Amino acid sequence: MGHIIEKIATDRKHEIVLKIDYDNQHELTPENLAKADAAIEFSTPATVLANVRCCFDAGVPVVVGTTGWYNWINEVKRQCLDEDQALIFASNFSVGVNVFFYVNKVLAKLMNNYPYYDVQVEEIHHTQKLDSPSGTAITLAEGIIENLDNKTEWANVLTADGGETAEDNISANQLLIESFRIDSVPGTHTVIYDSEVDTIELKHTAHSRNGFALGAVIAAEWIQGKKGFFEAKDMFNFSL
Numbered sequence: 001m002g003h004i005i006e007k008i009a010t011d012r013k014h015e016i017v018l019k020i021d022y023d024n025q026h027e028l029t030p031e032n033l034a035k036a037d038a039a040i041e042f043s044t045p046a047t048v049l050a051n052v053r054c055c056f057d058a059g060v061p062v063v064v065g066t067t068g069w070y071n072w073i074n075e076v077k078r079q080c081l082d083e084d085q086a087l088i089f090a091s092n093f094s095v096g097v098n099v100f101f102y103v104n105k106v107l108a109k110l111m112n113n114y115p116y117y118d119v120q121v122e123e124i125h126h127t128q129k130l131d132s133p134s135g136t137a138i139t140l141a142e143g144i145i146e147n148l149d150n151k152t153e154w155a156n157v158l159t160a161d162g163g164e165t166a167e168d169n170i171s172a173n174q175l176l177i178e179s180f181r182i183d184s185v186p187g188t189h190t191v192i193y194d195s196e197v198d199t200i201e202l203k204h205t206a207h208s209r210n211g212f213a214l215g216a217v218i219a220a221e222w223i224q225g226k227k228g229f230f231e232a233k234d235m236f237n238f239s240l
Contacts, residue, residue: 001042004213033058038220045069052076061086061223065093065216067135077229088223090232091135093215100204102238104140104191107202108147117193120176124188132158133177136189141175151175
């Protein structure tokens with residue numbers, strides 16, 4: 001992701017003033033970060049919180065694309081607002097995925113009229129992805145639960161090799177998220193409404209990581225001059 005973000009940012013006439021990886025983490029200091037107009041954070045669930053705090057210490061707006069840290073989201077939001085900082089986060093910054101998120105909510109609300117359809121989410125990613133389910137799948141599930149009356153929580157089943165999964169432990173009020181880990185898959189997400197007579201599928205397939213990276217750079221441009229705690233949906237004006 002770092003290489004792709006760098007290329008897209010430079011193609012859009014931005015200058016990269018600092019790059020942090022495993023071998024130079026000691027260079028992540030408020031002094032070095034202060035040279036930047038914005039920071040784009042794609043790391044791991046274990047390092048994201050410390051990286052965000054360092055950006056806050058430097059007073060630099062931060063775009064957070066890392067997932068797997070949302071258990072601490074209220075703590076981060078409180079610090080961001082208390083210190084008058086700027087942060088925008090997303091499970092997926094891709095423009096196409098954010099359109100997908102919106103359509104998913106509209107469809108879920110519509111499907112309340114047809115309770116004989118059962119719904120689940122499937123996500124497929126490369127085997128190097130550390131968290132399960134994906135943040136994108138969680139966002140889809142939350143959008144369904146928010147708008148579909150007969151689902152109140154989600155439950156995840158992970159299959160490492162793409163094989164069959166067991167659904168015996170999923171109750172009627174739970175929304176199943178099936179996660180598959182298969183080599184060289186950037187990310188595929190499918191919302192499935194199934195009945196005895198037919199199946200409706202809403203699907204997004206990423207051909208590469210370029211869409212994620214472009215959206216993150218657009219977010220870094222968008223957050224300039226702003227203060228507050230934002231989600232990617234705040235960048236878009238979706239309405240019917």
